[in-house]
Amino acid sequence: MKVEIKEIPRIEGHGGIEVNVTSTGDVKVLFKVTEGIRLFESFVKGTDVSDVPMLTSRICGLCSVAHIIASAKALSNALKIDLPENITMVRSLLLQLNTIDSHLIHIIFLSLPDIVNTQSFLEFQPLMKQHVLELIRMRDLVRRIVKTLIGNSIHGRNVVPWGFTWLPPRKDIENYSEQLEKTKDYLKNFAYTLSEIIEKKGIRERLYVDRKANYMSLYNKECYSLYHGLIALNNNPIFTENNLIKGIKEISVSYSTAKKTLLSNNEPYFVGALARLNNNSKNLSKEALEALDILNLNLPSYSPFDNILAQYIEVIQLLSSSIELLERYEPRPYSVEYKIKDDVFHGIGVVEAPRGVLIHEYTIENNKVKYANIITPTVQFISDLEEYISMYVKKVISISSTINEDVLHNIEAIVRSYDPCLSCSVHYIPI
Amino acid sequence: MRKLKLAHYIFTGCEGCSSTLIDLLVNHPDLLDRFEIVSSRIIGYTGIVESDIALVEGSIMTKHELEKAKKIRENSKLVIAYGSCSYILFVNNLKKLVKDTELKQIYKDNIPAEPHIEPKSLTKAIKVDYFIPGCPPDPDEAYKILTNILLGKKIRYPDKLVCYECRQKNIPCLLEEGKLCLGPLTMMGCGAQCPLYSSPCWGCRGPATEADTDIFEKAIKEIEIDPDILRRKLHMLLGDLRE
Numbered sequence: 309m310k311v312e313i314k315e316i317p318r319i320e321g322h323g324g325i326e327v328n329v330t331s332t333g334d335v336k337v338l339f340k341v342t343e344g345i346r347l348f349e350s351f352v353k354g355t356d357v358s359d360v361p362m363l364t365s366r367i368c369g370l371c372s373v374a375h376i377i378a379s380a381k382a383l384s385n386a387l388k389i390d391l392p393e394n395i396t397m398v399r400s401l402l403l404q405l406n407t408i409d410s411h412l413i414h415i416i417f418l419s420l421p422d423i424v425n426t427q428s429f430l431e432f433q434p435l436m437k438q439h440v441l442e443l444i445r446m447r448d449l450v451r452r453i454v455k456t457l458i459g460n461s462i463h464g465r466n467v468v469p470w471g472f473t474w475l476p477p478r479k480d481i482e483n484y485s486e487q488l489e490k491t492k493d494y495l496k497n498f499a500y501t502l503s504e505i506i507e508k509k510g511i512r513e514r515l516y517v518d519r520k521a522n523y524m525s526l527y528n529k530e531c532y533s534l535y536h537g538l539i540a541l542n543n544n545p546i547f548t549e550n551n552l553i554k555g556i557k558e559i560s561v562s563y564s565t566a567k568k569t570l571l572s573n574n575e576p577y578f579v580g581a582l583a584r585l586n587n588n589s590k591n592l593s594k595e596a597l598e599a600l601d602i603l604n605l606n607l608p609s610y611s612p613f614d615n616i617l618a619q620y621i622e623v624i625q626l627l628s629s630s631i632e633l634l635e636r637y638e639p640r641p642y643s644v645e646y647k648i649k650d651d652v653f654h655g656i657g658v659v660e661a662p663r664g665v666l667i668h669e670y671t672i673e674n675n676k677v678k679y680a681n682i683i684t685p686t687v688q689f690i691s692d693l694e695e696y697i698s699m700y701v702k703k704v705i706s707i708s709s710t711i712n713e714d715v716l717h718n719i720e721a722i723v724r725s726y727d728p729c730l731s732c733s734v735h736y737i738p739i
Numbered sequence: 740m741r742k743l744k745l746a747h748y749i750f751t752g753c754e755g756c757s758s759t760l761i762d763l764l765v766n767h768p769d770l771l772d773r774f775e776i777v778s779s780r781i782i783g784y785t786g787i788v789e790s791d792i793a794l795v796e797g798s799i800m801t802k803h804e805l806e807k808a809k810k811i812r813e814n815s816k817l818v819i820a821y822g823s824c825s826y827i828l829f830v831n832n833l834k835k836l837v838k839d840t841e842l843k844q845i846y847k848d849n850i851p852a853e854p855h856i857e858p859k860s861l862t863k864a865i866k867v868d869y870f871i872p873g874c875p876p877d878p879d880e881a882y883k884i885l886t887n888i889l890l891g892k893k894i895r896y897p898d899k900l901v902c903y904e905c906r907q908k909n910i911p912c913l914l915e916e917g918k919l920c921l922g923p924l925t926m927m928g929c930g931a932q933c934p935l936y937s938s939p940c941w942g943c944r945g946p947a948t949e950a951d952t953d954i955f956e957k958a959i960k961e962i963e964i965d966p967d968i969l970r971r972k973l974h975m976l977l978g979d980l981r982e
Binding site: 318359427428461 | 749751752753754755756757758759761762765766769776779780782783784785800801803830831833834836837855874875932933935936937939941965967968
């Protein structure tokens with residue numbers, strides 16, 4: 309038996325799913341990315357180091373900030389540029405704001421219709437539409453802050469490996485923390501609403517498969533960070549930025565324009581909001597812990613659906629920490645002096661993008677990029693996604709032996725809960 | 740008044756344009772009184788359907804996308820290239836600089852299922868009625884163009900250069916500081932967003948009508964610029980518009 313969903317709606321990028329069930333009951337799932345190939349690692353070759361953040365930003369419009377910061381971090385690591393704390397703080401703040409923005413989009417437009425059981429948010433009842441409007445306004449506020457800081461909410465204009473070409477004065481961002489503060493109560497209230505709908509509609513159970521899985525994210529002892537830290541696998545901080553690439557391997561497949569990665573022992577793993585919560589639950593704020601409780605999320609969780617809830621909890625977590633960083637915002641110095649060096653340099657930067665661990669690696673020669681390697685979150689969780697769906701299909705056919713329309717909808721909902729970003733995934737990775 | 744049917748289609752790109760469409764609807768909710776969204780993957784309705792206006796983002800990078808673009812043309816009264824990947828290729832034009840040998844090396848035995856073609860902007864792939872430039876496009880400019888279409892007004896694009904906006908805002912000239920700024924070639928309308936942040940213009944809105952790269956190259960001779968970097972930047976700015 310073979311079923312196929314050619315184009316999955318409400319995901320970022322073009323992709324489909326093929327499910328093959330053999331006569332012996334084996335299930336093989338192929339996640340097919342059909343997005344055109346964009347070859348960013350080749351595009352970047354020959355680029356002046358100062359242009360790399362703005363060029364790699366174009367890999368993805370939803371997580372452009374993450375690519376900007378990951379490339380800037382990799383390059384400042386490579387060129388051994390020692391950045392003052394006020395600059396790395398702005399980098400952290402930008403990652404946090406970008407994650408809130410991306411999560412809200414995913415929750416409102418891409419996932420909420422699955423939870424409420426409609427095809428699109430346009431079909432929501434008036435009350436739910438009001439909620440959606442409130443969340444969109446929140447996203448709009450976050451995007452305005454990003455725009456103020458880096459010149460545009462997408463494809464920021466001022467990030468360079470040695471800091472920023474310019475940063476706005478304090479007075480330009482002064483009112484924002486107060487405005488963000490005001491959204492906190494609303495977020496808590498909506499968590500109750502969300503929890504009730506999930507319970508009523510039973511989507512969590514419908515998509516549930518009992519399993520254990522590997523999860524990976526940044527880990528920081530001191531705070532919930534998307535920028536600083538070691539990389540933890542299943543709660544063990546075992547990788548540094550420099551040795552992470554040796555701990556994973558990339559494979560290419562003929563059915564997809566995206567590649568995928570596995571751990572060095574050939575096991576799949578997932579990354580993203582849920583992996584971050586699993587690894588960093590000790591650093592959650594009071595409000596985030598409260599939301600964890602309201603949404604009934606027990607950590608560690610291995611259920612993709614819980615990734616949506618984890619995103620919501622992160623919105624709450626990151627909102628508080630963004631307010632804190634905004635209050636400590638210091639725009640000067642916005643850069644450190646950098647003199648062009650003619651030697652060869654190599655560096656890796658790992659940050660948490662909204663969808664998980666993002667790795668940028670560069671070799672620089674004569675101030676230009678000679679080699680680039682970018683490993684995006686989606687590429688990392690594709691194998692886990694395929695495995696989970698095959699487990700789900702096995703569970704379904706053991707009960708009813710057919711894959712009906714409802715099951716197909718559930719498969720789509722599972723894919724969406726991972727929040728794949730296919731523009732990111734087809735930037736191409738060299739072998 | 741009958742609502743106009745609006746379809747939104749996405750080809751290969753970063754999908755930042757989709758994100759700005761959400762900004763557009765949030766900042767101008769009146770649009771939902773005038774338009775009915777009949778197709779948009781982001782919103783949850785896929786497939787090519789009949790529409791009054793098709794907003795199309797991304798570049799044509801596969802055979803399948805080229806066929807789809809033609810079908811969109813057949814089904815839409817007006818087609819608008821939304822954003823610079825669709826309008827001129829912009830960043831995606833860099834793919835043409837990637838050598839064939841490198842491509843073969845990338846794929847080795849695993850040729851992807853989607854046959855890739857020489858990248859084309861939508862403007863070159865099919866007949867396009869209007870365009871909304873920028874990477875990303877400005878939602879307010881998009882609003883202005885859409886409302887002008889609704890009112891049956893003629894769409895005018897700015898014919899001046901980004902330099903003009905820099906002068907208006909008293910932004911110090913980055914070329915004079917020795918930075919490779921493409922302001923003297925680029926169509927204005929962005930508010931000199933990059934120079935405003937002390938960052939050189941990349942020409943993401945595409946060339947202005949009067950843009951002359953020969954004169955530009957002669958004019959910047961005094962600045963020490965790596966010719967390869969200049970070539971790559973002009974390659975993005977010009978896209979496939981003048982091919």
